[in-house]
Amino acid sequence: MLRITPRGNNDTRAFPRFAVTVDIVLLSVVAGTLHVLLIERADRTHRGMWALPGGFKKPDETLDEAASRELLEETNVAAPGHLTQFHSYGDPGRDPRGNVVTVAYLAAVPPLDNRRVAGGGDASRADGVPVDDVVRGRRKLAFDHARIIRDAVDHVVDQIDRTPIALGFLGPTFTITDIRRVHEAVVGEPLDAANFRRRLLSVDRPIIQPTDRLNNPGTDGGRPATLYRRASARSRR
Amino acid sequence: MLRITPRGNNDTRAFPRFAVTVDIVLLSVVAGTLHVLLIERADRTHRGMWALPGGFKKPDETLDEAASRELLEETNVAAPGHLTQFHSYGDPGRDPRGNVVTVAYLAAVPPLDNRRVAGGGDASRADGVPVDDVVRGRRKLAFDHARIIRDAVDHVVDQIDRTPIALGFLGPTFTITDIRRVHEAVVGEPLDAANFRRRLLSVDRPIIQPTDRLNNPGTDGGRPATLYRRASARSRR
């Protein structure tokens, strides 16, 4: 017994309508700990509640474009390479304002400059908080945003060893130790520096390439590390 | 400069509305080849075009429930374990009927019984076709369904070695050779039987467990293989 839906009149106007939002889980690694950017909402229905940045998709843009636009508008962060869709949410009642389906995106960015991200607009505040506070329930969020963040972190843990996503957390140049610290923050345990380096450099298509510069050892001293940058798509051939 | 969207009146009625559909990529392995189930549409706007089964999400059901319901309604297949959401699509103009966002699901099922899947209802036909025909463009589909199928196959290739998804393609009992043939169909190359078996059985949390039965060697003979079944969640502890 095979039927296609809808029967007869197939015009979409005959079917329930939803608002579609894109929400962005903006992750960074600060002091060895994963952080997520939250905003305090100033709108009437959710005043004072903390939530993920995001907003409504427009009919004339793609989902990816909507995510990039919202990210730029709300956090002043230009869309980085790793802005990836990871799951959609549509449970009934998840948004008290009505039928809302949310497409969630994940962005890995370098530590945020608080001066550029805080204050202004309709959000009373914006703040990066440790994801652990959210995951452990110490920080309550609006909607199902705590679950979305949990799913995003699971996704990063799943991808960290198989994709260059760790580089999203770093600036244009970085040391191998920088990359390792990102991995350590994600997996939650220390990694052997020697073995990590070997594995990273032994892949067939290198994702990083050395520059001719060294970084500046801090006041603590130590041998200066070579600075790397992302390998161009060309050099990865 | 931080603003939250929307400004002021935050009621969702002020924002564009979309129809939300769930489409299901129903994959099976027939004669060593990946197949996908397509239906021929009988509705006014797309009469005669082949497309993925799917339909509109209702406000009072989750996305997963909508996918299970549509799968059951349109293909008579009860939702198997591996009905997983893998991507959402919202490009402007992707559906000529208007603003439609589609959440795509992937289902791995045993080879379909044609008597149960064909004919009836508003679909003039239903048919399992080799995914290769779709991927290589030999079979034209409605909407962006060819791209969705390509993404689904990429997802399976990515997951086949890391999840029990292969078991979705098999019935309640199966031999290790059955599992290997599924893997071979997905990765597109033959796998060493001895090494495949060892790897499969040496995982710490076994995903299969032997029964006390053997399967019946075909008319070609050969040593009968032990039949396995899925390991219960309990025995995986």
Add this chain to the structure above:
DNA sequence: ACAATAGTGTCTATTAGACAATATGTA
């Protein structure tokens, strides 16, 4: 000199892969 961090060498254990050998069925 001493502490701190980067980077190399080396040894062992584990895993992956090729492929031979054995077990058990049908025709």
Add this chain to the structure above:
DNA sequence: TACATATTGTCTAATAGACACTATTGT
């Protein structure tokens, strides 16, 4: 018996992990 398929054994290569050691800086 000849053939087909399942299952086990064995050897080698590649990889992963622990950890000692060398290199280069700041104080």
